Amino acid sequence: MAKRLFDLLLAALGLLLLAPLLLLIALWIRLDSRGPVLFLQERVGRFGRPFFIHKFRTMRVDAPALGPQITIGADARITRAGRLLRASKLDELPQLWDVLRGAMSLVGPRPEVPRYVALYPPKLREIVLSVRPGITDPASLSFRNESELLAAAADPEREYVEVVMPTKLRLAAAYVRRASLRTDLRVILATLGALRRH
Structure with missing residues (x-):
């Protein structure tokens, strides 16, 4: 209950304070490339x-037909605006709405697409999916350069499934086991610190 109240207060405050920035980003996306401002994915x-x-759209509208669900290095599907939005993580800001509506939390395991969740080991799946997914978590901080790591692999999809995803799952499960408002605050501060260093 305390975590949900914490999420609601911070998400509402964030949307209120960031409203001018959100509008500017939306306008930039519309001027930069054809397609909707927001990208929705199951x-x-x-x-x-x-x-x-919900995310700000950072790829061409036909991106799903042109490549895999993971983003690899300097992906040609990414728009000019999208490169900066992804690098700064500003594309994730619309997820504050997902927090408000109860689908997500500020901190929690990052949600995956069904295709990859189907590959989760049953025990880890049960743990990781026992809480609301989050905008940030320890695994996200550890893999901020994920697309570059995958770009350096001979088979990026295989590298993600066999190396990156299992490591992220272990980190996510470790977070769930010790989750508290204190740990959430630490993750949020670490995330803000990482964004400032960028």
């Missing part, structure tokens, strides 16, 4: 329930 949420995550 992800797997708490208890395995599917939901649609």
Whole structure:
């Protein structure tokens, strides 16, 4: 209950304070490339329930037909505006709305697409999906350069499934086991610190 109240207060405050920035980003996306401002994608949420995550669109509208669901290095599908939005993580800001509506939390395991969740080991799946997914978590901080790591692999998809995803799952499960408002605050501060260093 305390975590949900914490999420509601911070998400509402964030949307209110960031409203001018959100509008400027939306305008920039519309001027930069053809297509909608927001990108919606099905992800797997708490208890395995599917939901649609909201992000600012950073790729061409035909991106799903042109490549894999993971982003690899300097992906040619990414728009000019999208490169900066991704690098600064500003594309994730619309997820504050997902927090308000109860589909996500500020801190929690990052939600995956159904295709990859189907590959989760049953024990880890049960743990990771027992809480609301989050905008940030320890695994996200550890893999801020994920697309560059995958770009350096001979087979990026295989590298993600066999190396990156299992490591992220272990970190996510470790977070769930010790989750508290204190740990959430630490993750939020670490995330803000990482963004400032960028």
